[in-house]
Amino acid sequence: MKKIFLTLTAVVIPFLTGTAQIKNPIYKDKKAPIEARIENLISLMTLEEKIMQMNQWTYGKNANPNNIGEIMKAANPEIGSLLYRSTNPEYRNQIQKKAMTETRLGIPIIFGFDAIHGYRTVFPIPLAQACSWNTELVKQSCAITAKESWLSGLDWTFSPMLDVARDARWGRVSEGYGEDTYANSVFAVAAVQGYQGENLADKYTIAACLKHYIGYSLSEGGRDYHYSDISNQTLWETFMPPFEAGIKAGAATVMCGFNDISGIPASANHYTLTEILKRKWGHQGFVISDWGSIRNLVEQSVAKDLKEAATKSVLAGVEMDMVDNAYLDYLPELVKEGKVPMATIDEAVRRIIRVKMKLGLFENPYVDVVPEKKRYLLPEYLKVAEELAAESMVLLKNKKQTLPITDKYKNLAIIGPMVKDSVHIMGFWEGMGRPEDVETIFDGLQKEFKNKATLNYALGCNFEGEDKSGFAEALAAAKKSDAVVVFLGEKRNWSGENGSRSTIALPKIQEELVAELQKAGKPIILMLSSGRPLELIRLNEMADAIVEIWQPGTVAGSSVAGILSGRHNPSGKLSITFPQTTGQIPIYYNMREAARPDLGHYQDIPRDALYWFGHGLSYTTYEYSPIKLSKTKIQKGEKIIAEVEVTNAGSRDGKETVQWFVKDPFATISRPMKELKYFEKKEIKSGEKVVYRFEIDPMRDLSYLDSVGVRHLEAGDFYVIVNNQKIKFELVD
Numbered sequence: 001m002k003k004i005f006l007t008l009t010a011v012v013i014p015f016l017t018g019t020a021q022i023k024n025p026i027y028k029d030k031k032a033p034i035e036a037r038i039e040n041l042i043s044l045m046t047l048e049e050k051i052m053q054m055n056q057w058t059y060g061k062n063a064n065p066n067n068i069g070e071i072m073k074a075a076n077p078e079i080g081s082l083l084y085r086s087t088n089p090e091y092r093n094q095i096q097k098k099a100m101t102e103t104r105l106g107i108p109i110i111f112g113f114d115a116i117h118g119y120r121t122v123f124p125i126p127l128a129q130a131c132s133w134n135t136e137l138v139k140q141s142c143a144i145t146a147k148e149s150w151l152s153g154l155d156w157t158f159s160p161m162l163d164v165a166r167d168a169r170w171g172r173v174s175e176g177y178g179e180d181t182y183a184n185s186v187f188a189v190a191a192v193q194g195y196q197g198e199n200l201a202d203k204y205t206i207a208a209c210l211k212h213y214i215g216y217s218l219s220e221g222g223r224d225y226h227y228s229d230i231s232n233q234t235l236w237e238t239f240m241p242p243f244e245a246g247i248k249a250g251a252a253t254v255m256c257g258f259n260d261i262s263g264i265p266a267s268a269n270h271y272t273l274t275e276i277l278k279r280k281w282g283h284q285g286f287v288i289s290d291w292g293s294i295r296n297l298v299e300q301s302v303a304k305d306l307k308e309a310a311t312k313s314v315l316a317g318v319e320m321d322m323v324d325n326a327y328l329d330y331l332p333e334l335v336k337e338g339k340v341p342m343a344t345i346d347e348a349v350r351r352i353i354r355v356k357m358k359l360g361l362f363e364n365p366y367v368d369v370v371p372e373k374k375r376y377l378l379p380e381y382l383k384v385a386e387e388l389a390a391e392s393m394v395l396l397k398n399k400k401q402t403l404p405i406t407d408k409y410k411n412l413a414i415i416g417p418m419v420k421d422s423v424h425i426m427g428f429w430e431g432m433g434r435p436e437d438v439e440t441i442f443d444g445l446q447k448e449f450k451n452k453a454t455l456n457y458a459l460g461c462n463f464e465g466e467d468k469s470g471f472a473e474a475l476a477a478a479k480k481s482d483a484v485v486v487f488l489g490e491k492r493n494w495s496g497e498n499g500s501r502s503t504i505a506l507p508k509i510q511e512e513l514v515a516e517l518q519k520a521g522k523p524i525i526l527m528l529s530s531g532r533p534l535e536l537i538r539l540n541e542m543a544d545a546i547v548e549i550w551q552p553g554t555v556a557g558s559s560v561a562g563i564l565s566g567r568h569n570p571s572g573k574l575s576i577t578f579p580q581t582t583g584q585i586p587i588y589y590n591m592r593e594a595a596r597p598d599l600g601h602y603q604d605i606p607r608d609a610l611y612w613f614g615h616g617l618s619y620t621t622y623e624y625s626p627i628k629l630s631k632t633k634i635q636k637g638e639k640i641i642a643e644v645e646v647t648n649a650g651s652r653d654g655k656e657t658v659q660w661f662v663k664d665p666f667a668t669i670s671r672p673m674k675e676l677k678y679f680e681k682k683e684i685k686s687g688e689k690v691v692y693r694f695e696i697d698p699m700r701d702l703s704y705l706d707s708v709g710v711r712h713l714e715a716g717d718f719y720v721i722v723n724n725q726k727i728k729f730e731l732v733d
């Protein structure tokens with residue numbers, strides 16, 4: 001009887017007693033040191049209250065305001081977090097009020113959501129953003145996302161994704177910053193700074209979440225959610241650095257992946273989650289599981305049931321359970337059975353509370369409520385969106401300066417399924433972006449070419465299928481025009497989560513449309529919108545010019561039209577390699593040297609990729625001076641300055657990104673063909689010369705990580721590589 005009473009009081013009292021019971025506790029004193037506040041709160045919490053903190057539930061998309069009361073009743077105010085899918089800040093505040101005033105301890109809820117490349121203002125997909133090489137614009141886009149999100153009731157976004165991605169069959173290549181480890185690291189920092197601002201407690205800032213820790217992009221064969229076989233060398237060299245950079249930049253949270261890292265799933269991996277992330281790197285915040293990834297441990301055959309899955313995850317270092325209820329249902333008994341120590345629970349709660357305290361939620365649990373027109377799509381947001389979209393577009397090919405479209409073209413055929421689209425152009429994870437907000441390509445072209453050129457539009461074909469009934473109209477439009485601009489591409493869910501494809505070629509019908517249009521004998525300008533690199537081996541031959549416009553988001557129209565007209569001079573360079581064919585995957589610029597470099601390539605296709613990482617043309621021409629080094633021999637503690645002068649030798653102003661690579665021709669562990677170590681984008685006016693500098697710090701730039709994460713710096717020759725030039729220097733002991 002006594003036992004039953006005790007259990008009941010433990011469960012019921014927290015809900016009944018209200019906050020009055022505890023007088024002036026330290027945890028409510030904002031002047032007290034954070035750690036003292038956390039310890040005080042933990043000392044006052046029951047086991048049930050602690051476990052509630054370790055769970056995230058969803059708060060459903062609520063199209064019907066009449067149901068909101070019901071849903072809010074269902075939102076238990078003691079829950080640690082809600083995945084908040086409403087755009088209404090008032091609902092958030094009401095739920096939060098219940099948490100603050102109707103629970104015993106008044107612990108605020110943290111509200112999270114996937115604002116991946118924008119909230120209501122949709123920016124280009126992250127893969128595209130990386131092609132801009134403009135960290136400042138990426139940071140600004142994240143700050144805008146944070147502001148729109150915060151004003152909609154959010155404290156937290158599940159972004160950035162830092163999975164270095166080299167298999168374009170994997171749909172989620174669209175969500176990250178491409179194939180290079182260093183690029184992912186730099187954009188990780190930009191994103192964290194953008195979302196989190198100077199101080200997480202400030203208004204309009206939200207917590208970042210680095211994901212998917214770790215190695216998820218190596219999903220075998222590009223099949224989403226699959227096993228990933230990762231050697232420790234690759235884990236350290238390729239996958240760890242971006243996460244380490246994000247943690248150093250102060251990222252508040254981390255999400256573990258679904259994948260199974262050589263037999264130990266990421267969601268049950270003590271080595272990566274606890275030994276590295278927390279002990280080695282000192283991550284102070286918490287780790288959330290990915291949607292269902294605790295439950296998935298059963299499918300992955302490392303846990304016999306959900307109870308064992310909960311045990312493995314929590315002991316490995318996953319502090320918050322996203323929607324599985326595994327912690328909620330099993331942690332109470334696991335603690336009582338002694339299978340999960342109370343200290344593990346306390347540590348998890350400590351981390352969750354720490355993030356809430358850093359966000360200032362205990363003092364300022366509510367967000368401001370401002371009218372929607374002051375919240376979303378402000379002109380300054382759209383300006384950043386246009387700049388970022390335009391800078392992310394990559395001019396892949398431009399035979400005989402087909403582009404830009406100047407007055408030499410009076411009639412333009414505008415063809416293809418992407419022209420009037422307002423859905424797919426936003427890409428996957430469009431946040432709360434709405435098709436009606438999107439400026440379509442057609443809208444943008446009409447504005448751009450008003451009184452300058454006649455637009456002859458025809459659909460031509462749909463994204464897929466076999467219907468060629470629109471071909472004739474498209475060909476007629478092409479015949480009466482001076483140039484043919486064809487907008488092809490992928491639907492939004494052909495990439496993104498669970499968007500793996502066995503071929504990265506566009507559907508046959510789209511290629512056939514271009515073949516048909518060739519019959520008009522006019523220049524063909526191909527504009528490609530996709531969430532991944534495409535197989536262009538056939539289309540490349542048919543087109544005079546090709547621009548990869550990616551999935552540019554809300555301001556698609558003006559950014560695309562500006563690239564076509566030359567109002568925006570293309571400055572994007574690929575963040576991921578375009579293979580010749582799907583069968584050439586994996587192919588990326590920093591592969592290791594082959595035993596017989598000239599042999600062993602696929603015999604049926606050219607040996608090189610079609611467009612390598614870093615490729616991207618401009619409407620102007622840049623001339624690079626020879627690389628100058630401040631010294632050619634240095635000791636390990638010294639630095640060398642490498643310099644190159646770039647002249648804009650064309651007639652248009654432009655922005656040029658100089659990418660500095662290093663090559664270590666001989667080391668104990670074989671090194672990649674070259675590795676990006678630094679990049680910088682600068683504006684160069686027509687006729688101007690600008691100097692780019694790279695200060696080489698041997699420990700940072702010439703060393704490598706081994707399979708246990710130890711850094712080695714070996715003396716010997718090195719090369720600095722810029723734009724096909726290479727210069728040697730020597731590092732001595």
Ligand code: BGC
Binds near residue numbers: 114158211497
């Ligand atoms: C995805 C995550 C995402 C989460 C929450 C999962 O399925 O893998 O990237 O953050 O859902 O929506």
